[in-house]
Amino acid sequence: MTDDDHPTPQAPPEFGLVQAWWGDGKGKTTAALGMGFRAAGHGYRVHLLQFMKGGAASVEDVRGEYAAIDQVAGFTYEHSGHYGWHGFADGSDDADHAAKARGGLERARDLIEGGRDADCSAPLPLDGDAADGVHMLILDEILYAANRGLIDPDDVVALVESKPDGLELVCTGGHERPDYLADVADLVSEVRKERHPIDAGQRARKGTEF
Template identity: 35%
Template sequence: MNAKLKQGLVQVYTGKGKGKTTAALGLGLRAAGHGFKVEMIQYLKGSSYTGELFSTERLPNFNIKQFGKSCSYAAGIKEGLMDCQGCGDCFVSQTEDKEMHQQFVDWAYKYTTKVLQEEARDIVILDEINNALRYDLLTVDQVLDLINLKAEETELILTGRGIPEKILDKADLVTEMKAIKHPYQEQGIKSRRGIEY
């Protein structure tokens, strides 16, 4: 299939509820099924064991690139020897080395710019890009530049909690995930293989 979008829009999945990355992955899977080329760029997520990394390896037109700190337990989790420990090491925190995270964001931003300029992907997902904003590793103007860089036929999806108003104003579709109930808070149930990762 040689599919091409007639009109690409800007979508945002935000809010404190679960499902932002999951929604973006679902859209990417649907698009890949129609022959569209999908690129997911994960900001400040790195070498963690998540099912989507291995699912998309089987899809020639769905690529995921991670730019972030790796998970110490990834090999054991992948082999089914252990579950996610919930340590949070694979996510950025305020107490960590900002220079290391800045380098990851700089690489992700450079790669995103290249992907958008090539105009070879139909769907581009910037997963958790707002983490880079929240930790002052990226500016709102830089994200707006990426939005302005996208081609007319490219669908651009941004995910993350608390996306700034200026970015929401540029989006064509904004969905807010609202947390009403979560098994971790209600029952202490940690992330589950195949469901949360």
């Protein structure tokens, strides 16, 4: 540890895989965030780009994970989604959802392209710009955006195939199996619902869903 109790910048010895987390159960984003915090705790540079994460009318736009990330050196985030979930009767505009999802895809491309000049096998500045390279990039709900037809699944595949070798890329979201990633993902996990309180009318709860 450094004198200010932040982790010393380190380089991950075995990063470079593509992960896909999908399913109708709760916990996909939570799993990805858990890996992000774990990696940052080792001194690796992590960035979270959230698609489709505005929530519904019952969800505040200030999310608990953002406040937690702000306290962790080497972990940063940004949000590209519309306030309100696509397909929900929340008054949000489908065209706006699509535009913001495409904007998120372009930002993901920029992050991956910017990281091409970085040495992912070496330590990276914990306070460096994410566009200058990270060790782990989490694209939260990108699979949901693809499943909803807001972005083309082929563009997601192209994004995965363009990543630098040492970048750990984590993609989450969607209730439909992302078969388009079958040949390019190294880890595919289905998070299956057995029971969920939302089916009984429970709204999203502060501290568990946001």
